[in-house]
Amino acid sequence: MSRESILSAIKKNKPEQVSLPEIDLGIFHEDVDLVETFSKNLESVGGRIVSFNRIEDLDAEIKKRYPNAKHIVSCSSESNLATMSISNETEPHSLECIDLVIIDAQVGVSENGAVWISDNDFIVRVLPFITNDLVLILSKKDICLHMHEAYNIISKRYRTFGLFLSGPSKTADIEQCLVIGAQGAVSLTVFLI
């Protein structure tokens, strides 16, 4: 059996026990303005930021940015813009025509402009990738300093599928020229409240 032969080869060849290092997170601490740094970093990776103060204004703000979106899926209870409803029975291939998806994000990471979302928030896993444009709603108070904090925050979740998402899909595979919109969503806007 390959399993046994691999495991026994490892046992035979592995080096002497080395213990795990202690991680002192203090080394990585910085006093930065979390919202400002998050916004700056998200913009540097091609994402957009819209700050707004009243949750009632959300739909108007989204409409302003995406006036032509026809096929809209909203996974957020804060938005009423949905033109299509989905459930966990929805066949992912049927979502090919989606223009805009709206999702509640749980955590923002200031050091890299990434946002954590999981399939609790968007039900059908392909949604944030197959849509043309993606809107995430994030509360300013949910922005943390760095990835260590972010993993700490999400450590208690029920694990199915989730991701850190930083900006829109991109590639530089043709002569190192950056092109936004490779295979996933061609734009990402984070609405910060």
Place this chain on the structure above:
Amino acid sequence: MSHAKEAELFNNDEAKVNWHDQALWFVRNKRDKAAHTVKGWEELRNLASAIKANVLSNLDEYLVEFEENAQKNGIHIHWATDAEEHNKIVHNILLKNNAKKVVKSKSMLTEECHLNPYLEVNGIEVIDTDLGERIVQLAKEPPSHIVLPAIHKTKEEVDVLFQKHLGTIPSEGNPQYLTSEARKHLRNKFLKADAAITGVNFAVAETGGIVVCTNEGNADMGVHLAKIHIASMGIEKIIPKEKHLGIFLRLLARSATGQPITTYSSHFNKPSEGKEMHIIIVDNGRTEQLGREHFRSSLNCIRCGACMNTCPIYRRSGGHSYKATIPGPIGSILSPGTDLKKHSSLPFASTLCGSCSDVCPVKINIHEQLYQWRQIITKDVKQPIVKKTVLKMTGRVLGNSKLYGFFGKSARFMLKHLPKSVINSQTNTWGKARDLPKVENDNFEDWYKKRKS
């Protein structure tokens, strides 16, 4: 053909070589800038290195822990001792599910196993979906870089390729247009695929989950549309705990391209309802490398490509000259472990300047291991006469440990004091087109610090 001969071919087109050289140097500079914005960067590297050392010393236990946790979440785990077994496992999964069309995201392991040709002769369509990989697939070439697979291609070449295969109109290599055409082409493939194959960047023992990093979103497009997800991983991809991802994800993209993190860092822990997820854990020579004391830390590599971008030889000889799945400095340590004779010229494709070790996010002592391989190869493999001459002289210089105890220093000494005719001999074709990198008297760090200020 030796690396030197292959490099000579690459150097026939000087303008292209210069572009290649500068493009990669530019990426290297972006890496530096990104690293300098992180407070505690060196500590991150130390931690990553220490965690990986712990992993190697407990690898069997972590793999078993990973397997148990993954299975609890409904993931099927397979084990493959070599490439052939890996390919058979993939094929069997596809057969069982009557899957004929496969989309694949970047995975150096499946390259190493030559999975595509294996599946193709069995009547299965395999489409590489990373844009760079799709380009080289259409050109019937292997990737020339582990992060930038098509870095050796000009945009005009891509233009011609897409005209032929995707029916695009001539655009003088307009990247925006070509990328949008590729997007349409690949959309179609994603929507029709029966199965998706991905690599694995990290596998977490504690949770039994895997993390796959892409910028394009191609891994996710494939996995979430197809019914079956097959992920192939080398045994060394394990990390102990989920919180360790914080360390590795902070290092990976910054080292690779200077981005603060890849666009998509997807955490797969459980297949969705009605779908299948398989993980194949592959050895293919890795346990042997684990047993080589001087070389085992090469297994710590997280495939960021930084050592390639910084390497003066790689930049001027191109990834294909290495004739190995993983090119560049790290590939030159890994490949001789699989076939010493075939890859015997690779550890010589280095100035031993040590720049690779300086940028490596997991602190692999790459240039020292290259030197170690040279020692073994000169003993075990017949060398062309000219190389022998150089080596004799190198040997004399390097052998005097009192004077030149540190390999990097010795290499610098060699570059400075050996006559140009010997350095630029046939073993060093990359030196032909232009003079070797200028050697400063300072050591690399001093020189580097000076350059920055």
